[in-house]
Amino acid sequence: DVGLEATDAIIDGLRARLGRKQLADADEFMAALREELRAILAPCDKPLVIDTSKKPFVILMVGVNGVGKTTTIGKLAKRYQSEGHSVMLAAGDTFRAAAVEQLQVWGERNAVQVVAQDTGSDSASVIFDAYQSAKAKGVDILIADTAGRLHTKDNLMTELEKIVRVLKKQDPRLPDEILLVLDSTTGQNALAQADSFHKSTTLTGLALTKLDGSAKGGVAFALAKRLGIPLRFIGVGEQIDDLRPFNAHDFVAALFGDEENRDS
Numbered sequence: 001d002v003g004l005e006a007t008d009a010i011i012d013g014l015r016a017r018l019g020r021k022q023l024a025d026a027d028e029f030m031a032a033l034r035e036e037l038r039a040i041l042a043p044c045d046k047p048l049v050i051d052t053s054k055k056p057f058v059i060l061m062v063g064v065n066g067v068g069k070t071t072t073i074g075k076l077a078k079r080y081q082s083e084g085h086s087v088m089l090a091a092g093d094t095f096r097a098a099a100v101e102q103l104q105v106w107g108e109r110n111a112v113q114v115v116a117q118d119t120g121s122d123s124a125s126v127i128f129d130a131y132q133s134a135k136a137k138g139v140d141i142l143i144a145d146t147a148g149r150l151h152t153k154d155n156l157m158t159e160l161e162k163i164v165r166v167l168k169k170q171d172p173r174l175p176d177e178i179l180l181v182l183d184s185t186t187g188q189n190a191l192a193q194a195d196s197f198h199k200s201t202t203l204t205g206l207a208l209t210k211l212d213g214s215a216k217g218g219v220a221f222a223l224a225k226r227l228g229i230p231l232r233f234i235g236v237g238e239q240i241d242d243l244r245p246f247n248a249h250d251f252v253a254a255l256f257g258d259e260e261n262r263d264s
Contacts, residue, residue, distance in 0.1 A: 002219075038252050041252070069148060161201055180207070181207045194223055205229065205231075
């Protein structure tokens with residue numbers, strides 16, 4: 001999952017760090033490998049900072065079906081609530097009734113208002129209404145779901161671009177964050193998805209889900225090397241508190257099973 005580009009960079013970095021004798025020393029080699037991996041991820045180790053002077057701070061969630069986008073929205077809502085922020089959700093995935101229902105369940109679970117319309121409604125209209133409501137009520141954070149668009153469906157990408165245009169008409173700074181959710185177990189396909197979304201609308205952050213599975217998220221290195229988009233969050237389980245801010249040091253430690261070196 002690391003990919004050729006990132007692998008070449010890791011090998012070149014190790015050669016620059018180590019002499020031939022050091023390469024033959026397992027302990028020195030592993031220590032250098034950890035540092036090289038962290039160096040690749042470090043530029044993307046940028047937590048999402050909520051600017052409380054901007055109300056609402058708008059987070060637009062994008063990603064294909066099945067990556068855990070709606071679940072991630074619920075976990076984000078819970079996290080921000082626990083930090084003392086007021087939160088509103090916009091059910092912008094109007095293609096699937098189940099998506100709206102799932103978001104409403106998360107909203108009820110977290111006592112968060114969900115703005116929704118009928119299935120098939122215009123997604124940009126739903127998010128516009130939610131923004132107006134959040135602004136009128138002084139809500140701190142608006143998290144907007146979007147259709148689980150396949151990165152190969154151009155009409156759905158066009159819809160995403162429309163949503164961004166509608167928000168920018170309200171305030172040129174909007175959305176404050178465009179967060180792409182990726183399934184870490186899909187490897188290089190996740191990289192292709194990120195490429196497509198980034199070309200359609202400039203991504204400002206990534207969330208990697210399903211890191212509790214057998215795959216350990218090697219695609220994070222490919223993403224960091226190719227796109228350099230900040231890695232905001234990682235999902236490490238099904239529980240509502242299992243969404244964590246990305247930390248390059250901890251991520252590499254977990255990759256090697258260095259439990260004692262991890263803060264979490």
